[in-house]
Amino acid sequence: MNQQRANPPLPPASVFTFSKLNPEASPNPRKTPIQILHEYGIRSGVLPVYVMERAEGEAHQPSFVFTVKIQEVTCTGQGPSKKAAKHLAAAAALDVLQINVEQLNVPVKSDRNGVEPDHHPNSVGILQELALQRGWPLPEYTLLTEAGPPHMREFTVSCRLESLSETAIGSSKKAAKKSAAEKMVARLQSLSGGSEITWTPKASVLVGNLRKCSGEKVSLLRRNPLSALHTDYIQMMLELSKEQGFEVTYFNIDELTVNGLYQCLAELSTSPVVVCHGVGVSCSNAHNAAAHSALQYIKIMASK
Secondary structure, three states: OOOOOOOOOOOOOEEEEEOOOOOOOOOOOOOOHHHHHHHHHHHHOOOOEEEEEEEEEEOOEEEEEEEEEEOOEEEEEEEOOHHHHHHHHHHHHHHHHOOOHHHOOOOOOOOOOOOOOOOOOOHHHHHHHHHHHHOOOOOEEEEEEEEOOHHHOEEEEEEEEOOEEEEEEEOOHHHHHHHHHHHHHHHHHHHHOOOOOOOOOOOOEEHHHHHHOOOHHHHHHHHOOOOOOOOOHHHHHHHHHHHHOOOEEEEEEOOOOOOOOEEEEEEEOEEOOEEEEEEEOOHHHHHHHHHHHHHHHHHHHHHO
């Protein structure tokens, strides 16, 4: 009977540089090194993280350097294009990890009474590693609400990373946190246009600098009152945020006010972060009221 040979143990943390490999070289001709390494990352629970270290050379002969980190291995690739440099870095990591490519698509045998193990990557760990690699503040998780009877509790947790924010509900704080992290990873991949997270945050908009801004929307905000009836303040805030380069996230509060009104928080991804409260006879009214409060704050800061 043929016995499956175990993969060799992971080598200690090292840094390797490969610049002369064929960027398209792959043990599996149907897959690129990036695809193979990503598949390995999904199965191991730690996705590879790519970072462009530098771009050099002349315009007609550029040279790009990318670093990939997966588990305890860091490898660097240098090539005439970003894609080639990434392929080189991924190929180097595959070589160091000594990955048996032919076994990547073989299901792992389970000893849990026929139940297959969960191969979903640890999104909480992925976000933390990503933040450490790129020098970002670590992800922040906030318990927003806790509702339901004792035997059927529901927890709502928000995950904030740089200017992005995602919320999720779970039957426990841990489950809600994990779901929020998974939504954040999916959003980062969507913003990056693929499974590789290449998104970079915009520079934070400093609240103290709003008085120096001269954009059309902020100028209108300075001149016009915020007291007109039936005004769509949500749309106004959206247009202003796009002009000034920050994001607005609305959080519903499950608990009603003592008067039975809905509540909402509007969070602006400025520096420092601004949070404004709103109430209304419906969720949409509460959102509009929160946007109105945020606009009032921005108007005060921009008019100083």
